[in-house]
Amino acid sequence: MSLIAPILSLMPHRGDLHLLRPELPEELEDLPSTAEGEWRRLSESEVWQAQRGFFHHQGVGAWSKGTVPHYITTNPALARAYAQVVIGYWRDWQRDAMGGGEEPFYILELGAGSGRFGYMFLRALLELRQRSPLASLPFCYILSDFTESNLQFWQSHRSLQPFVEQGVLDFALFDAEKDGEVRLRRAGRTLEPARLARPLVAIANYVFDSIPHDAFAVKDGQLHECLFSHGGLALDGKNPEWFQEVLPEFRSRPIDPAYYPEPGFNALLASYASRLGNSTFLFEVAALRCLDRLRRLTGDRLLVLSADKGYVDEESLQGLGEPHLEGHGSFSLAVNFHAIGAHVAASGGRALFGGHPRSSINICAFLNGAPPGGYVECELAFHEHVVRAGPDDTYTVRRGAEAHYESMTTVQLLSLIRLTRDDPRVVRDCLPALMEKVEEADASLKKEVATVVRRAWDNHYPIGEERDLAFEVGLLMVRAGLHEEALFYFNASLELCGAASATLWNVGMCHLALGRFDEAVARLRRARELDAHVIPLNAFRPNKESSPP
Template structure:
């Protein structure tokens, strides 16, 4: 996105602070225009924060914090603990988190403790998608899930919960508010400063394009923007808020050389969220970014990454300092997290401290962790066919039955199908069932229901295969290959008349199917 000297461009704006740049308007227009399609076609990366491994780890930490709070209460109240997810995006993380939450509450005998998970985003189309999604309705019916329109950059002082029709304002919550923010703060407006020899300068950006009269809501608009930066000396008392200026002064005093991204809008949002619970806030966030001050100023200019939308590294050190200055605490990993930084921040900790939250975080993120598993998967996925059956199955189990990972492993499992023992066949069928239960459909082209069903049929499980072929029909329409395979399952179950009807319907769409015997594959 850099402007070159040879470029012939139309300037959209000149020397604007980063947080006021036209980039953010283009970003908002992109998400408002494409809605759930941003994740459906994988244009916006989300798998690393929307998988069962991370959901399980975060659910353990959140439950640890809630146990700490509950143990410190004089008496149990009927008000629910609120868990607010900012920028819930595709909805996959929320679905997985809620599944784990329900499971762990049952295991620990905590089903009687009321918890309300709130999915939020600034895009109304995303909320409509979630509220209509059949996989989320059981959680809504159980009173476990609600929805809210929340704009991190333009956070209001009130929060309306759409299902329960509850309006939250300052001091509304008698229990601490938990906030989850995954891949959120990297896409929220930030400021950028350059520090050299004790002098603070703000980074100013000029944005240009090769396309005159560019429509900011047009497809791929961000790929057509070019940036150039300059600097202007400023006083450390840059913001109206003394707390933010104190953070800036700290960087000016301690750093020398390089740029620092500063998440002022995100910190203002947290200030308003903490006010809902009279200053009691637990933030659990996963993103790309920096936790230590030494790594902040390694870049001369902020590095913008474009992927449909765009993102910048998160200055988690600023979050840490903001919480500490307000008397809060933080929890972070004891090692460098290479692909995903996961950190916790607390305001108004329970009087007894947070032993449960700290223990849960330690077990989830120090040593074996979602970040480590993600890196391991990246190395393994090109070599699945070399693994033995038990090794493949162990990988799926370690992923906590990730539907995507099992789908990637299916070709390797199929190669071994003829040599599997009866016990191994049962184990694989059970793994498919558990992975499918973790699947949250957003309309992507990959038909996992079909792939899982075909494998189940090969395993001698026609009833289970039939159920998933029916899921495939419901999700992707009456494909003749699906209808044919469904008929094979019906024949195996002795339902000849139903099978014949399915074959006729398949043959009407694709007459050449009549010459085929056995299951049909489906690519894509």
């Protein structure tokens, strides 16, 4: 029995991120000016406060509506690579029998947003820990952000509850721009400087690009600050379109060598002035201060993992033009990872970068402090799971394959899903091709389709998007003749998205195919009660808000 409904057209992927404009104006001072008093350091501009207001008022909607890009830093491939590096980091410290007693290793995710990355990371980390000599090692993952609405969302999210019950997840209101201690919402304790018994891992994906930067220009060896004006209009982050009101302009002027109160920052600026040709560059002042506070919190035992667009070496900073604010509801800037790495190195730490140019995202590790035996396992894991073939490569392969799903075989599509570490986004995008091919598969291959898709479904973390993935996967299982599997997904759709006549009708027809007449009649009657015009064998639900025709 075939119960097939139309599959929704795929949502377009976000275009490649633009970094900086390639042109360097001959004289930045000659840019069109605005009223006196509006020019100020980039890090002190009103745009940052409006940015905070945007995220505060949008909450998780900033991501669920697709306004702010996040897939490239919230996917299973990245989560598993990070988990591998963290396991290596822990093994380095445990190898030297460090103390700590029963206190857990803490992992602090900054700017955790929807919580999706944390969910995928915890799934990967728990699996790897169980398969390693660290199976009994205590740890606690901390989802943190500066806005309370995100914490409320995480605390009520059913997918996170099993981690809370296992004692491996807590929550904290933490502002990366100013906080130096972490107050755990569930444990009721505060992580304070010099009181942590074990090293800390911090995760910052798409965070450093969205907190205050400064901008500088080097002209004939002389360092200039790039003052910024947003056009003089009042900015209101409550308006989701606020960034469209920003008219960014830069003008430069020479600066005193003692620009910052931090001597290390000034030394780094002086190094750029002497080494860069005529160029502009961004300076992650908020990120550097955040890392300094985290170092003090941990007694200089810190691993930071960060994924973002930006620059990792001095060569890539040569000849850059005026900074470009990339708008997407909020805005972001390319991250000068080279400056962060140089600052970490100046404090006695080290930076790990990818070994070849990255096409979409840079993944970096910053290490301060070290166990007596060094970071053998951590660096090996970073090399194997990030440098040699990492999440950026996985993303690039997936993007290249997107245009060819229809010509790929079922076996090839399943291989792609496995390669992406069971990515539900890839399953969603492959659904039209799988729907066309699965009926022709033999029983063994259909079973493998169900197995691979179920693993990807287990990585699915709903945040309220339009697409009802469970409903669509249920249709795939129906096409494969796997009605018990289809019931699992249709029931998941009812649980996540509420009662809908199309879903209930398909549940009823699946029961009928399985010989469960009473259950079938009950669901079909309920479907008719919700919509007297529901059409057998063509149930269709375009999105959560609309009803079937």
